[in-house]
Amino acid sequence: MLYFDNAATTWPKPEEVYRAHDQALRQGGNAGRGVHQASLAASRTLFRTRDSLARLFKIKERDRIIFTQNVTESLNLALQGILNPGDHVLVSSLEHNAVIRPLEYLKSRGVSYSVVPCSPEGELDLQVCEQYIKPKTKLMCFTHASNVLGTILPVRELGRFARKHELLFMVDAAQSAGVIPIDVEEMNIDLLAFTGHKGLLGPPGTGGLFVREGIVLRPLIYGGTGTHSASLSQPELWPEGLESGTRNVPGLAGLNAGVEYILERGIASLRRHELELMNLLLSGLESIPGIRILGPREPEKRVGLVSCVFLCHSADKIASLLDRKYGIITRAGLHCAPLAHKTAGTDTQGALRISLGIYHTEEDIKTLLAALEELLRGE
Structure with missing residues (x-):
């Protein structure tokens, strides 16, 4: 997992x-x-x-x-x-x-x-x-x-x-x-x-x-x-x-x-690691067609999470496929924050949230990105 x-x-x-x-x-x-x-x-x-x-x-x-x-x-x-x-x-x-x-x-x-x-x-x-x-x-x-x-x-x-x-x-x-x-x-x-x-x-x-x-x-x-x-x-x-x-x-x-x-x-050291992974995650998601990222693009303006929506798929479907096919755990839905989703314009559809932890590596991010790219290509 x-x-x-x-x-x-x-x-x-x-x-x-x-x-x-x-x-x-x-x-x-x-x-x-x-x-x-x-x-x-x-x-x-x-x-x-x-x-x-x-x-x-x-x-x-x-x-x-x-x-x-x-x-x-x-x-x-x-x-x-x-x-x-x-x-x-x-x-x-x-x-x-x-x-x-x-x-x-x-x-x-x-x-x-x-x-x-x-x-x-x-x-x-x-x-x-x-x-x-x-x-x-x-x-x-x-x-x-x-x-x-x-x-x-x-x-x-x-x-x-x-x-x-x-x-x-x-x-x-x-x-x-x-x-x-x-x-x-x-x-x-x-x-x-x-x-x-x-x-x-x-x-x-x-x-x-x-x-x-x-x-x-x-x-x-x-x-x-x-x-x-x-x-x-x-x-x-x-x-x-x-x-x-x-x-x-x-x-x-x-x-x-x-x-x-x-x-x-030290929080500064943990934060540096998070920002490095966030930079890799954001740039990788931006390179995959059919994904819209919510929130600011600059990693330093956000904590270690990214929510996104998909052009041709529901967030629920992608989250379910990531789990069942690849063993990758994410969170889809409104995240108990409907006002935030309304602010982002996603209150009727929700979003897929990817949130990082202290033990994640660059290889973990690459595995996630490869799975998303494969799913959105329909393979």
């Missing part, structure tokens, strides 16, 4: 991730639920993982990182935790349903939102954002990189824009965490939502939300926290008051190993 669906979940993981997950699962223990050695060891796992993430994202206070099961939970926790009736939100036309569906739900609670249009290639004009600000605008929530077009949005400039207009700024880093450098201070990010199982190379069931000091957040889930157990009210401690229930200690141990892998090798 040749796996090109890393934008959905990265695979394979570094060997260190598998070992850390297995060791923590065998070790046992429930973090924050006792003073015995197994519980304390589990608590240390959470501490180390928060510390690694804080170093990766340049977060000063590691306790401002809340663990979740994925970026969808992180986004829901943030949106439902800070927005009140009458508040207005700005989003881009590239957002995933993990942002749009919570906002649609919150509309019934008196929250409104506006979609700032991007170009068909996914580029965003900050001057256009100005036109959508309202007196009740409270939050800007933007993806860092589109899971459909691959386009990287100008997060640093968006952060300055949010500060200028005294707005909260949240970034959905589902496709960028572990792939593109993120500095929450330099980028003026107030809330950073991320998942563990994609670019951070961790297991599924892991994710988190960074919340800047001073921002009040209502819990999404209420229950046992291992603290203030005699109180019937939810404790307001950070981060425990927002992490009710048992944490996924084995998953977070694996996530820590994935983040440490990235820190040791």
Whole structure:
């Protein structure tokens, strides 16, 4: 199997991730639920993982990182935790349903939102954002990189824009965490939502939300926290008051190993490898008749994924043939991001997405391109 669906979940993981997950699962223990050695060891796992993430994202206070099961939970926790009736939100036309569906739900609670249009290639004009600000605008929530077009949005400039207009700024880093450098201070990010199982190379069931000091957040889930157990009210401690229930200690141990892998090798080095493969992939796809590439043509303007449509075939058909005939795994459809497909003009047909991983080689790219060329020739 040749796996090109890393934008959905990265695979394979570094060997260190598998070992850390297995060791923590065998070790046992429930973090924050006792003073015995197994519980304390589990608590240390959470501490180390928060510390690694804080170093990766340049977060000063590691306790401002809340663990979740994925970026969808992180986004829901943030949106439902800070927005009140009458508040207005700005989003881009590239957002995933993990942002749009919570906002649609919150509309019934008196929250409104506006979609700032991007170009068909996914580029965003900050001057256009100005036109959508309202007196009740409270939050800007933007993806860092589109899971459909691959386009990287100008997060640093968006952060300055949010500060200028005294707005909260949240970034959905589902496709960028572990792939593109993120500095929450330099980028003026107030809330950073991320998942563990994609670019951070961790297991599924892991994710988190960074919340800047001073921002009040209502819990999404209420229950046992291992603290203030005699109180019937939810404790307001950070981060425990927002992490009710048992944490996924084995998953977070694996996530820590994935983040440490990235820190040791350096995002810059991993990104150089990705850009080299992206250049080969984009130029190869452009040379095959009957393919239209979505998003920017310059590799440096996108993360390691390419979506495309076909002149004479459906994306579903090509994805199925790649899988059954060649053992090549891709992803066809709307990718849970209908607004992004509407932006690209593919909302009625979907697209085929090819997404790279850290272990791909030039030979893998050439194998994929040869298979696509053979399929489109009808052989």
